[in-house]
Amino acid sequence: MTTTDHDEQAGPAGRNWAGNLAYGARRLVRPTSIDELRAVLAEGGPVRALGSRHSFNDLADTDGTLIATDGLPVEVTVLTEAGEPVAVRVSGGLRYGDLAPRLQELGLALSNLASLPHISVAGAVATGTHGSGDGIGSLASVVRAVELVTASGELVTIRRGDPDFGGAVVSLGALGVVVALELDVEPTYDVAQTVFDAPRWDAILDDLDAVTSLGTSVSIFTTWNNADVADQLWVKQRMPHAIADPDAQAPAGPVDVDGDLPVDEAVVDAVALAAAAAERLGATVADGPRHPIPGVVADACTEQGGVPGPWFERLPHFRLEFTPSAGRSSRPSTSCRAPTPWPRSPPCVRSRRRSPRCCRSTRCAPCAPTTSG
Numbered sequence: 001m002t003t004t005d006h007d008e009q010a011g012p013a014g015r016n017w018a019g020n021l022a023y024g025a026r027r028l029v030r031p032t033s034i035d036e037l038r039a040v041l042a043e044g045g046p047v048r049a050l051g052s053r054h055s056f057n058d059l060a061d062t063d064g065t066l067i068a069t070d071g072l073p074v075e076v077t078v079l080t081e082a083g084e085p086v087a088v089r090v091s092g093g094l095r096y097g098d099l100a101p102r103l104q105e106l107g108l109a110l111s112n113l114a115s116l117p118h119i120s121v122a123g124a125v126a127t128g129t130h131g132s133g134d135g136i137g138s139l140a141s142v143v144r145a146v147e148l149v150t151a152s153g154e155l156v157t158i159r160r161g162d163p164d165f166g167g168a169v170v171s172l173g174a175l176g177v178v179v180a181l182e183l184d185v186e187p188t189y190d191v192a193q194t195v196f197d198a199p200r201w202d203a204i205l206d207d208l209d210a211v212t213s214l215g216t217s218v219s220i221f222t223t224w225n226n227a228d229v230a231d232q233l234w235v236k237q238r239m240p241h242a243i244a245d246p247d248a249q250a251p252a253g254p255v256d257v258d259g260d261l262p263v264d265e266a267v268v269d270a271v272a273l274a275a276a277a278a279e280r281l282g283a284t285v286a287d288g289p290r291h292p293i294p295g296v297v298a299d300a301c302t303e304q305g306g307v308p309g310p311w312f313e314r315l316p317h318f319r320l321e322f323t324p325s326a327g328r329s330s331r332p333s334t335s336c337r338a339p340t341p342w343p344r345s346p347p348c349v350r351s352r353r354r355s356p357r358c359c360r361s362t363r364c365a366p367c368a369p370t371t372s373g
Contacts, residue, residue, distance in 0.1 A: 030071035038153040051123025069093030092122030092178040097320035100312030113315040122178035133217040145182035190239040191314035196283035198229040
């Protein structure tokens with residue numbers, strides 16, 4: 001176990017990720033086992049568990065001892081029922097960005113992720129981190145069990161269905177140090193995300209539910225610099241409903257006699273709906289990658305443009321290998337994530353190219369106006 005004593009300028013734990021908070025604890029300890037953790041708790045005095053330091057406030061701070069959980073043993077264990085994977089047991093200090101690729105390798109996934117993959121599982125769950133999406137729950141909704149060490153050193157497991165389970169999951173760190181959780185899993189899936197510029201507020205507010213249900217996950221970002229339009233609309237959609245980039249692999253399906261790429265009828269429908277949704281909101285498809293804060297280089301952001309990819313590389317707004325900060329971050333977002341307008345300008349669905357060649361489908365948005373059926 002390592003111990004860092006108080007630093008007069010920044011404290012033993014330094015600052016949070018945004019840099020707006022210097023922790024005031026007199027020391028920071030990093031136990032490497034449950035026994036070491038129990039020994040720290042047995043010393044008495046005020047203590048708080050510290051995750052990945054992503055809170056903007058002093059919720060995780062104390063004038064006593066901060067306990068970093070990232071030194072505890074890493075665990076990722078798949079749990080099965082009737083031979084089928086149903087959950088994964090993970091250490092509380094593990095980051096989602098480190099857990100997700102391991103699940104992907106096993107053909108598994110979580111139903112939702114937050115905008116940042118850098119956050120620890122225990123910390124994100126305990127603070128009610130939500131992600132976005134009308135049809136998907138918060139990160140806490142997939143928790144089926146929480147294991148924590150109480151102030152008395154007792155190792156306690158609280159399971160879904162137990163009294164007060166909900167309060168134990170989103171506990172704000174008040175019950176003890178969470179050392180492990182069990183999370184529901186499902187088969188892996190792909191997601192595509194598309195960014196739209198300048199959706200009109202009047203169109204958004206006219207039917208907000210319709211906007212937030214445009215896709216699996218929808219976020220609206222604004223700096224409030226323009227009272228008439230929001231800055232961006234980010235739409236994330238689970239495949240097969242998402243639409244691939246025209247230059248990417250086409251979906252499996254019947255191939256036309258002229259040698260065109262395969263056609264997926266669900267994609268045809270999605271294109272038409274996406275084009276109509278974008279037109280109603282007055283939004284335009286972004287002509288390149290976007291950062292949620294206008295003017296900031298988008299290198300730290302996950303891939304956009306409607307290109308499908310693994311769930312953990314699209315549901316977060318940011319990539320794990322980057323620190324998503326622009327100085328003093330203010331998170332200028334109404335964060336409500338939603339659907340699937342088309343990457344760039346919609347091409348003909350059958351040819352999958354932006355050319356005069358038409359698929360002759362009355363349900364293909366780009367082609368319907370020029371065909372009689």
